[in-house]
Structures are given as C-alpha cells and as structure tokens.
Amino acid sequence: MVIPQPEPLSPWAQFKADMPGSYDEFITFIVKGGHMAAFCDERGINYTTLLGFVNADPSRSEMYAHAREARADVIADEIVAIADEAEAIAVFKGNRVELVLDPTAVARNKLRVDARKWTASKLKPRTYGDKLELGGTVNHKTMSDQQLLERLAVLGVNVASVTPQQQGPSDDA
Numbered sequence: 001m002v003i004p005q006p007e008p009l010s011p012w013a014q015f016k017a018d019m020p021g022s023y024d025e026f027i028t029f030i031v032k033g034g035h036m037a038a039f040c041d042e043r044g045i046n047y048t049t050l051l052g053f054v055n056a057d058p059s060r061s062e063m064y065a066h067a068r069e070a071r072a073d074v075i076a077d078e079i080v081a082i083a084d085e086a087e088a089i090a091v092f093k094g095n096r097v098e099l100v101l102d103p104t105a106v107a108r109n110k111l112r113v114d115a116r117k118w119t120a121s122k123l124k125p126r127t128y129g130d131k132l133e134l135g136g137t138v139n140h141k142t143m144s145d146q147q148l149l150e151r152l153a154v155l156g157v158n159v160a161s162v163t164p165q166q167q168g169p170s171d172d173a
Helices: 011-015 021-031 036-043 047-056 056-083 102-123 143-152
Strands: 086-094 096-101
Touching: 011 047, 021 036, 021 056, 036 143, 047 056, 056 102, 056 143, 096 102
Parallel strands: none
Antiparallel strands: 086 096
C-alpha cells in the first residue's frame, strides 16, 4: 500500500504556514541590515507578493516601517566600519618596501559609504537626511481696516458674506 505524500508547500505557502515566526524572522532580517529583495531571493518568495502581504495589514506595515528605520542605524554603523578599513598594497622600491593605500579599494569604499549615506538618509530622514534651513524675509505692511476693506473690494470679496453677524443682547430675559 502506497501512502500518498502531500505536495511540498511553495516558499510563499511555507512562509504563511510558519506565521507569525516567519514574519518575525523577516523583520529581524530587515533590522540587521538586509532588504526585502534579498530576503525574497533567499527564500524563493515573490517580492510583490510579500510587499502586498506587508501592506495589507496596518500593524505589519508599521512593523516593517520601524524595521527599516532601525536598519538605517545599522547602515550608519557600517559607514563607520567601511571608513576605518585600510587596504594597503606593498610596493617594492629597490631594496625597500613601502605600503601604499590601494586606490581601487579607496574608490570602492567611497562608493560604498556614499550608497549607505544615501540609503540611510531615505530610511530615516530626520536623523540622517540633509538639514534644511528655511530662511527669508517677510515683507508686510500694516493696513488700516478701511484700507483692507478697499483692497478686498477691488479683489471682489464681499466682506459681509465672510464676517459673522454680531448679535446684540438677548431679549429673552
């Protein structure tokens, strides 16, 4: 007698079957610096399916947003580590050896730092984004009530339709 074996679950069905643990695993992956596309590639899950699943529930969407913000802090730490890297190559000059920074490695690390700075500024703009300074002068002049009414009349504004009617003392008493 042959016992039929159940069909193996698709990666997406397996992900949903393991809920909520699989979603916690996804959030942890994001917090540690990973991104959704890499998570999907590792598990064979369709990116848009997972994105739709995340956005379908406000609590999942909020968890994902917080994970991305936390990821920005991980990326900022990576920037410091990359900046501290130094790859030297040995250059032989006669009977001496000099250590020189590898220009290719320096250029690559600069690109890695710039990419992470940009990503962190988009994930957590209040912390890592450019600081915007708004400045300017406001030129205004003081107008009398009569001048303001004349100006509004020129613009075609009927002031009587805009201002509330003042009521006198009540005769109910």
